[in-house]
Amino acid sequence: MYKDRLDLYSQIEKKRKRPLIAYVTSSRQNNGAGIISADVIPEFCNQIKLIPDKYKKIDLLIVSNGGDPITVWRIMSLLRERFEHIGVLIPYQAFSGATLLALGADEIIMHPFSNLGPVDPQMQSHSPNGTVHFSADDITHYMEFVKNEVGITDQEQKERAFELLCDKVTPLDIGVARKSTILSMSLGEKLLGTHMQDPNTIKSISSTLNKSFYHHGYPIGKKEAIALGLPVAKANKDIENIMWNIWSDFEKEMKCNDPFDPLSTAMEQDAFAEKCGIVNKHDFSKETYATVITNIPVGVNLVYYELLHAALESRNAHSGYYTTSQLSISKEPNLNLHYSITQICGKWSRR
Known part of the structure; x- marks a missing residue:
C-alpha cells in the first residue's frame, strides 16, 4: 500500500539525493491490466508541480508492459522542461512503450531481474473473420517468405499472395502499421537525442530495438542493454534492493500474480x-x-x-x-x- 512505500521512497531519495516519482501499470491477467495512456498526463503535471524548484534532477521508477508512444513522448518532454538530469529506475519489466520512456533517460538503473524490450508497434486488424494481431515487420517477412522460401518470383503471383494477405489484414491497417513503425523509430531517436550526441549510435540503438529481436516480448536484460549502448548505471546493491521492495509492494497491491477470477x-x-x-x-x-x-x-x-x-x-x-x-x-x-x-x-x- 502507498503508506508502506513512503519509507522506501525516502530511502532512495536520500541515497540518490533527488526526488523520486513512481509510475506502475498493472500486469494482472484477464481483466486487471493497465497501460500507459494519455489520461496520466494531468497526474504527472500535478506531481511535477509539487517538487520544489531547487531540485534539478529527478528519478522515475517505471514498471509497465507499455502503451501509447505519444504519451511516452509527452511524459519525457514534461520532465525535460523541468529537470536537467533524468534517471529511470527499472525494478522489473519495462516493455514496449516503457522501454521508449527509458530511452529518454540520462541514466538507467536496472535491477538484475529487470528487462527492457523491443519497441516495434503491435497492431490489430478487425474483420468478419476475427481479429488479427501483427506488426509491419510481419507483413515484410510474409512477402519475403513468399519470394525467397516458397520461390514465387512472378509478379502476378506475388500480387495474388498480397491479395490473400489483405483478406486477413486490410490495406489501410497495413499502412497504419508502417506509419507506426516510422513513428517508433523517430520517437526512439528523439528520446535518445535528448542526452546522446552521436547520430550513428542513436540510429543504431533505435533501429535495433525496432527490428532485431523478432518477438515483441523478447526480454532485454541488463547486460544486453549495456551492449546496445544504453546508459545503464553500475550496480548499487542498496538501490537495487529498495527498488525491488517497492515493486514487490505494488505487485501485491495490484495482485499482478493472481489472474482475475x-x-x-x-x-x-x-x-x-x-x-x-x-x-x-x-x-x-x-x-x-x-x-x-x-x-x-x-x-x-x-x-x-x-x-x-x-x-x-x-x-x-x-x-x-x-x-x-x-x-x-x-x-x-x-x-x-x-x-x-x-x-x-x-x-x-x-x-
Whole structure:
C-alpha cells in the first residue's frame, strides 16, 4: 500500500539525493491490466508541480508492459522542461512503450531481474473473420517468405499472395502499421537525442530495438542493454534492493500474480462470502468451492468491486487509476454459473 512505500521512497531519495516519482501499470491477467495512456498526463503535471524548484534532477521508477508512444513522448518532454538530469529506475519489466520512456533517460538503473524490450508497434486488424494481431515487420517477412522460401518470383503471383494477405489484414491497417513503425523509430531517436550526441549510435540503438529481436516480448536484460549502448548505471546493491521492495509492494497491491477470477473476486466481499457459507473470506479455496456453488442463490447475484490498474505516486502524493465494476453471477437450478461484467466507471483518483 502507498503508506508502506513512503519509507522506501525516502530511502532512495536520500541515497540518490533527488526526488523520486513512481509510475506502475498493472500486469494482472484477464481483466486487471493497465497501460500507459494519455489520461496520466494531468497526474504527472500535478506531481511535477509539487517538487520544489531547487531540485534539478529527478528519478522515475517505471514498471509497465507499455502503451501509447505519444504519451511516452509527452511524459519525457514534461520532465525535460523541468529537470536537467533524468534517471529511470527499472525494478522489473519495462516493455514496449516503457522501454521508449527509458530511452529518454540520462541514466538507467536496472535491477538484475529487470528487462527492457523491443519497441516495434503491435497492431490489430478487425474483420468478419476475427481479429488479427501483427506488426509491419510481419507483413515484410510474409512477402519475403513468399519470394525467397516458397520461390514465387512472378509478379502476378506475388500480387495474388498480397491479395490473400489483405483478406486477413486490410490495406489501410497495413499502412497504419508502417506509419507506426516510422513513428517508433523517430520517437526512439528523439528520446535518445535528448542526452546522446552521436547520430550513428542513436540510429543504431533505435533501429535495433525496432527490428532485431523478432518477438515483441523478447526480454532485454541488463547486460544486453549495456551492449546496445544504453546508459545503464553500475550496480548499487542498496538501490537495487529498495527498488525491488517497492515493486514487490505494488505487485501485491495490484495482485499482478493472481489472474482475475470472477468468483474469487466476489468472495472478497464479506456479505457475499457469508451468503455462500464462508465465514472468513480468506478461507475460500478449491476445497470449499463445492460449498460455495451450492449456497449461491439461484438467479442473478450482483457484486461490486474495485481494481487498481495504474498508479503514479511520490512522497508528495498518490493517484491511481481505479475502475468500479458490477459483477453479475447468474446461477441456474443445475448449478451452472454464468458471469457478466459491466464497468461502471474508471478514472484517476488522488487519495
